[in-house]
Amino acid sequence: MFKEYFKYYKRINSLEHQSNVIDFENVDVNEIIKYKELKTASCNNEKEKLDGLGLKNDLSDWRCYEISNIPGLIFISNPFTPCGQKYWMKRCIVDYTKKPNRLNIDAHHYIDVEENWWTTVNNTGNIKLRDQLRWATLGYHHDWDTKVYSESAKSEFPSDLYQLSKTIIELLKFPEEFIAEAAIVNFYHPSSTLSGHIDHSEYNLSAPLLSISFGLSAIFLIGGHSLNDKPTAILLRSGDTIIMSRESRLSYHGVPKILLSENDRKIKYENEWEFNLKNYMKVTRININVRQVNNAIRS
Numbered sequence: 001m002f003k004e005y006f007k008y009y010k011r012i013n014s015l016e017h018q019s020n021v022i023d024f025e026n027v028d029v030n031e032i033i034k035y036k037e038l039k040t041a042s043c044n045n046e047k048e049k050l051d052g053l054g055l056k057n058d059l060s061d062w063r064c065y066e067i068s069n070i071p072g073l074i075f076i077s078n079p080f081t082p083c084g085q086k087y088w089m090k091r092c093i094v095d096y097t098k099k100p101n102r103l104n105i106d107a108h109h110y111i112d113v114e115e116n117w118w119t120t121v122n123n124t125g126n127i128k129l130r131d132q133l134r135w136a137t138l139g140y141h142h143d144w145d146t147k148v149y150s151e152s153a154k155s156e157f158p159s160d161l162y163q164l165s166k167t168i169i170e171l172l173k174f175p176e177e178f179i180a181e182a183a184i185v186n187f188y189h190p191s192s193t194l195s196g197h198i199d200h201s202e203y204n205l206s207a208p209l210l211s212i213s214f215g216l217s218a219i220f221l222i223g224g225h226s227l228n229d230k231p232t233a234i235l236l237r238s239g240d241t242i243i244m245s246r247e248s249r250l251s252y253h254g255v256p257k258i259l260l261s262e263n264d265r266k267i268k269y270e271n272e273w274e275f276n277l278k279n280y281m282k283v284t285r286i287n288i289n290v291r292q293v294n295n296a297i298r299s
């Protein structure tokens, strides 16, 4: 079933009425969706912390949902401020693509050791190099062949992304502290897809997985533990964040379709630097996929 639905959504060009994609911006009275309550932020410190992470500092502006037939899947409708979105896009594009992080283009030595991907792309106008970037791995580096995380393939995890993940999980009232140890930053083009898979390489499979998207909208398809289970399609726009926990942590999921701009949230770009960012984000979707790898060490 998953594969058939994947093919169906891969072929559609826009969100037709019949396409059955859950759009949280236009949720009709729909009994499959329920609101998820947040931990209430009580003090000014908390507001400052949310500001510092680029998140909306008034939690009454946050909209979080659970879908009844996908236990453990939480959807947060863009909790970021416009500045916050740009901050995280910039971190992904400019900083997370630098060493010691690993990129899919590393093996081909496209970039001079003194240079980095974003400056090289902008200084040379090399669109081919721009479009060759597909992923960056941070913290424990995901090994795409063996799927095994190893102590010998690990670099420091960015502290801002660590704090962002921990804060979101805390606000959602998860009982355990979330320790971000590995992330994949996926870069999608309008024709990219990500086929159905389960993320099960982490040693700790009870910790939630956090998935934050920026740029072009996409259809996210999530099924059950078997490819025979009927999947649900969800529209993800820039800023939308999903958490896969409990049963849905080990569910098949994938991205059959990147959509063109009609569904996108508009962001104002200002100076020349932001102009380059805008041009790249017009043709790109970024997904930051954050995982806790190990079980917490209790002292």
Ligand SMILES: O=C(O)CCC(=O)C(=O)O
Binding pocket: 184, 186, 194, 199, 211, 213, 220, 253, 254, 255, 287, 289
């Ligand atoms: O791009 C997405 O929304 C999902 C990415 C994903 O599933 C992964 O990196 O494992």
Ligand SMILES: [Fe+2]
Binding pocket: 197, 198, 199, 253
């Ligand atoms: Fe995944």
